[in-house]
Amino acid sequence: MTAAPPGGGDAASDVPENGEPSEGPGTAETGTAEAGTVEAGTAEAGTADTGHTHLAHTWQEARQASFDSATPIPPGPVPLRTALGRTLAEDVTALQDMPHYASSAMDGWAVNGSGPWILAEPGHRLAPHQASPIVTGGLIPPGAKAVLRSESGAMATDEEGLPVLVLGGGARPGEPRNGQHIRKAGEEAAAGDVLIASGTVLNPAHLALAALAGHDSLHVQGKPVVRILLTGSEVVTSGLPAPGKVRDTFGPQLGAVVEMMGGISAGQDKIGDSYDEWLAALEDDAAEEAPADVVITTGGTGRSGTDHLRRAVAELGGRLLIDGIAMRPGHPAVLAELPDGRFILGLPGNPLAAMMALCTVGAPLLAALGHGSLPPISEVPCGTMIDAEPGRTRLMPFRLLYGMASPAQHAGSGMMRGLAAADGVLVVPPHGIQLGEAAPAFALPWGAPIPAAEPAAAKAKAAPRKTPRKPAASDGPVDWSALLG
Numbered sequence: 001m002t003a004a005p006p007g008g009g010d011a012a013s014d015v016p017e018n019g020e021p022s023e024g025p026g027t028a029e030t031g032t033a034e035a036g037t038v039e040a041g042t043a044e045a046g047t048a049d050t051g052h053t054h055l056a057h058t059w060q061e062a063r064q065a066s067f068d069s070a071t072p073i074p075p076g077p078v079p080l081r082t083a084l085g086r087t088l089a090e091d092v093t094a095l096q097d098m099p100h101y102a103s104s105a106m107d108g109w110a111v112n113g114s115g116p117w118i119l120a121e122p123g124h125r126l127a128p129h130q131a132s133p134i135v136t137g138g139l140i141p142p143g144a145k146a147v148l149r150s151e152s153g154a155m156a157t158d159e160e161g162l163p164v165l166v167l168g169g170g171a172r173p174g175e176p177r178n179g180q181h182i183r184k185a186g187e188e189a190a191a192g193d194v195l196i197a198s199g200t201v202l203n204p205a206h207l208a209l210a211a212l213a214g215h216d217s218l219h220v221q222g223k224p225v226v227r228i229l230l231t232g233s234e235v236v237t238s239g240l241p242a243p244g245k246v247r248d249t250f251g252p253q254l255g256a257v258v259e260m261m262g263g264i265s266a267g268q269d270k271i272g273d274s275y276d277e278w279l280a281a282l283e284d285d286a287a288e289e290a291p292a293d294v295v296i297t298t299g300g301t302g303r304s305g306t307d308h309l310r311r312a313v314a315e316l317g318g319r320l321l322i323d324g325i326a327m328r329p330g331h332p333a334v335l336a337e338l339p340d341g342r343f344i345l346g347l348p349g350n351p352l353a354a355m356m357a358l359c360t361v362g363a364p365l366l367a368a369l370g371h372g373s374l375p376p377i378s379e380v381p382c383g384t385m386i387d388a389e390p391g392r393t394r395l396m397p398f399r400l401l402y403g404m405a406s407p408a409q410h411a412g413s414g415m416m417r418g419l420a421a422a423d424g425v426l427v428v429p430p431h432g433i434q435l436g437e438a439a440p441a442f443a444l445p446w447g448a449p450i451p452a453a454e455p456a457a458a459k460a461k462a463a464p465r466k467t468p469r470k471p472a473a474s475d476g477p478v479d480w481s482a483l484l485g
Contacts, residue, residue, distance in 0.1 A: 056324035059360060059393035059427065063374065066335055066361045069321050070368035073222025073293060080207050086220035092196040095214035097186035102140040106181045109153055109165055110134045110144035116164040131165045140182055147181035224369035226263040227292035228254050229281050231299045233272040249351050249416065250298045260445035261363050262370040266290050278308040282316060284340055292342060293369055299349035301332040309334055309346045318344065322361060327393040329413035333357035350413040356395045359442065377427065378450040379438040380405045388432035397422035405441060424450050
């Protein structure tokens with residue numbers, strides 16, 4: 001993900017987020033954290049642009065507020081080529097009989113009566129003892145009673161030397177029977193039959209069936225269109241960045257994550273750090289082929305001279321729904337709504353911070369717009385003790401080891417290594433977590449669901465009885481996190 005250099009407000013690696021101390025490996029590895037500067041109920045946000053004091057949302061409040069702010073997008077038609085994975089809002093019916101004409105199931109000859117057969121012009125009505133060549137899928141001519149396979153017939157001559165069709169050596173006894181090798185009209189479905197029920201998630205076979213039924217588009221449930229706005233003049237898209245420059249890590253993956261969360265990625269735009277560029281990029285996009293329901297921006301959520309998101313939203317007549325979250329990393333996340341109904345989701349510039357903000361605010365927003373439910377929170381036993389940090393929720397990528405969650409290393413707000421190897425994210429409450437305690441957690445958009453924790457009663461019942469022994473001096477809780485790379 002992109003990150004701004006020092007002085008940009010959303011800095012890379014260990015540069016603070018909006019004044020927050022950065023998270024180094026020690027925080028995520030040991031579960032202890034430096035004292036935070038933003039505490040629930042005391043954090044102020046929005047004073048520079050709105051003229052009034054605004055308290056930062058707690059992590060739980062931010063998720064719920066994001067979900068509650070959106071109304072599901074109404075159903076509408078989409079072309080078949082874009083309907084894969086969408087949910088049907090109306091039944092798909094056959095617009096005519098399927099197939100809509102009788103056709104041949106074989107290459108050979110359409111015949112009337114028994115042989116030998118005199119050849120007639122293709123497409124003409126066949127009189128008794130007449131035949132005409134036909135190919136697989138070909139229209140059965142009027143008067144035809146059956147199709148003789150090419151391997152069952154042969155051309156010969158009659159007594160007068162005229163060409164006739166006769167049964168060949170490959171013909172089976174009784175061939176051809178009336179109706180043999182003819183696909184009847186309406187054999188698959190009659191006009192008006194329901195082929196795909198409303199509520200079905202469309203797969204490729206459904207799209208082919210809809211095409212066979214005569215449809216060019218399908219009525220599906222609404223799904224949010226998301227445009228991504230990448231910012232930062234210091235960002236480079238290839239090669240090794242020079243000092244003061246950073247690699248674009250949002251561009252290669254953010255669109256895919258949006259799709260995993262249920263959105264439709266409508267492309268990316270890149271702008272610099274000037275206010276005019278920000279304002280122009282966020283203005284009404286009604287001229288776009290697919291107007292966005294959500295615009296996701298990267299960086300610009302701090303309060304330095306190059307952070308313009310709040311000012312641009314205010315000038316466009318928008319309102320801030322979320323302006324800072326009492327969490328770490330990802331505190332400077334912003335969610336706003338413009339008068340035209342578009343949502344603006346401002347992600348911090350630090351890579352891990354941005355992903356945690358996207359999971360916290362973006363996933364519920366996209367779920368609500370797309371007729372989904374609030375993403376679930378699971379529980380997983382914690383494999384280490386994590387100290388309290390009053391006033392702030394901490395999001396820690398973790399790995400599962402022997403069924404217990406151990407915070408990953410390399411999980412500073414500007415890092416991605418820990419998240420790339422993670423099995424999920426721990427939601428550490430301000431009071432901390434004890435060793436072995438069931439901790440809230442959520443799965444990553446690209447990861448497997450978090451395994452359900454086994455109830456303590458079931459564990460006790462399943463555990464074999466052992467003879468009590470006196471604990472050795474070295475016995476005690478084991479912190480498995482040191483075994484993780």
